[in-house]
Amino acid sequence: MTATTQTGAAGIARPNESGGSRSRWSLSGEIPPSRSLYLVYLAVGLLLAEAAIGVVLVTGGASLLRPTSSSAPSEVTVPNGPPVAFELKAFITGFVGVGGAINGVRDPTLDVGWGDHVTVTLVDGEAMQHDLHLDGYNLETAWVSTPGASTNLTFQATLEGTFAYYCTFPGHRQNGMQGALVVGAATNPIGPEANLTTSFISHSPTAIPPPITRNYSTTVNVFLHAIEETAEIEPGVSYTYWTYNGTVPGPFLRVRVNDTVVVHFYNDPSSSMNHSIDFHAVTGPGGGASATQTAPGHWSNFSFLAMTPGLFVYHCGTPNIPTHIANGMFGMFLVQPSGGLPPVDHEFYLMESELYLDWPIHTMGNQLFNGTALLNVDPTYVVFGGRYDAYTGVHQLNVSVNDTVRIFFGEAGPNLYSAFHMIGSMFDESWLYGDLTDPPLHNLQTVPVPPGSTAMMQFMALYPGNYPLVDHQIVNAIDKGAFAILNVTGWANHTIFNRSGAPIREARDLRTPGAESPLSGLLLGRAPAREERPVRG
Numbered sequence: 001m002t003a004t005t006q007t008g009a010a011g012i013a014r015p016n017e018s019g020g021s022r023s024r025w026s027l028s029g030e031i032p033p034s035r036s037l038y039l040v041y042l043a044v045g046l047l048l049a050e051a052a053i054g055v056v057l058v059t060g061g062a063s064l065l066r067p068t069s070s071s072a073p074s075e076v077t078v079p080n081g082p083p084v085a086f087e088l089k090a091f092i093t094g095f096v097g098v099g100g101a102i103n104g105v106r107d108p109t110l111d112v113g114w115g116d117h118v119t120v121t122l123v124d125g126e127a128m129q130h131d132l133h134l135d136g137y138n139l140e141t142a143w144v145s146t147p148g149a150s151t152n153l154t155f156q157a158t159l160e161g162t163f164a165y166y167c168t169f170p171g172h173r174q175n176g177m178q179g180a181l182v183v184g185a186a187t188n189p190i191g192p193e194a195n196l197t198t199s200f201i202s203h204s205p206t207a208i209p210p211p212i213t214r215n216y217s218t219t220v221n222v223f224l225h226a227i228e229e230t231a232e233i234e235p236g237v238s239y240t241y242w243t244y245n246g247t248v249p250g251p252f253l254r255v256r257v258n259d260t261v262v263v264h265f266y267n268d269p270s271s272s273m274n275h276s277i278d279f280h281a282v283t284g285p286g287g288g289a290s291a292t293q294t295a296p297g298h299w300s301n302f303s304f305l306a307m308t309p310g311l312f313v314y315h316c317g318t319p320n321i322p323t324h325i326a327n328g329m330f331g332m333f334l335v336q337p338s339g340g341l342p343p344v345d346h347e348f349y350l351m352e353s354e355l356y357l358d359w360p361i362h363t364m365g366n367q368l369f370n371g372t373a374l375l376n377v378d379p380t381y382v383v384f385g386g387r388y389d390a391y392t393g394v395h396q397l398n399v400s401v402n403d404t405v406r407i408f409f410g411e412a413g414p415n416l417y418s419a420f421h422m423i424g425s426m427f428d429e430s431w432l433y434g435d436l437t438d439p440p441l442h443n444l445q446t447v448p449v450p451p452g453s454t455a456m457m458q459f460m461a462l463y464p465g466n467y468p469l470v471d472h473q474i475v476n477a478i479d480k481g482a483f484a485i486l487n488v489t490g491w492a493n494h495t496i497f498n499r500s501g502a503p504i505r506e507a508r509d510l511r512t513p514g515a516e517s518p519l520s521g522l523l524l525g526r527a528p529a530r531e532e533r534p535v536r537g
Ligand SMILES: [Cu+2]
Pocket: 242, 274, 275, 276, 316, 317, 318, 324, 329
């Protein structure tokens, strides 16, 4: 046992990366005590759940960091390098460097010279079991389980290359407990694009259940299947997502208020860890997360009364929750008000989220999750449907002039707000924060959607063209991928818009002055029509 050293504050760049593109990930702070305790609490619960259902240790699996060479040339004598020592403090969210150039750095890269005599000391930062395995050298420490307990590895760095180190306890590596040992001048290049298990990760915006027209309550069975899928974020860039039912977002679920919902949750045997579901539509512990902590290959079930109407998010509630959300585990749950929703020509389903990755955006190859970027809220991509510019080209949204359109929009986060906006038009009616009980706001340009919330927008398509749907936190749309196209085809009414600059006449007649618009007022019977409200200026 050795005394633990308090780690310092953020601000130390990872070695060997000061000029590299990965330096943006290089800063890390200590975990705030309250957050740490919360995560420990959740993780201990998870481990107990795992023990109860007999999960075996997972120590194998694919290497997250690809060794670039396996051995030094045999005819060259390994130099007798100096001793080099590192200390790492183990937390469920990652290893934190102690002392020297790695002080305070989360999952620091350990740079050593070829032939150096390396000691890596592992100190437990919390009352949880951890260890440290080093790929390539195939070395592993004993495990530690109490704060301050320590163990170590000592070896000579005879192999050049980049080698992953990680905790072998189930789920811990996925939670962020992984880093790299770099021996010699090797860097940590991105690996080649992985084999894809699905050609398009994004949920179709139009593949949603039809409006519920019944006027009575019933029992609705909901089936959700947690499964990992490897897909492209953009052409040439692969990533292994964690999904519900194989898409990001997961399925759009639709019930009527006061329906009884029976949730059937299955975690695929191929999953690398436990999963669960927290439905924001549920009144009950964890929104169902406590009832659905499920090991790979197992089922769980629970039921609830959908007594609150609204448009709700659901997401995974298994530690580390932000990681599970960022990896794609979220979706939307509509509890229709008893009066239903007004008929429209098109309903679309879109959800925004962030991807936190090892290498900069557009780097070709197989991207990996980066827990430091997540904690620093430094997303690599901000996307709809889990994919860069997902709903463009052949996947764009298509409507015709004079069609009425409804968009169900959700912000999964895990961290960012969306400023949802349609370039080239307004939303006639917007129900914010998933509230479908109060009257909508009218004629909004940009709709604020907090993480873990939703909004419902309606409008009539009036003029042909491409109308980008974006996050008006505009870097997210233009540079990071939160960009979709709503294509409107049909007759160009030049009294609305005219490229020639000719006089515009009778534009207000388009919405049948004096009458209700096709949308206004139908939902609740009290929203004023667009034309009936006072015109400012
Ligand atoms: Cu999960």
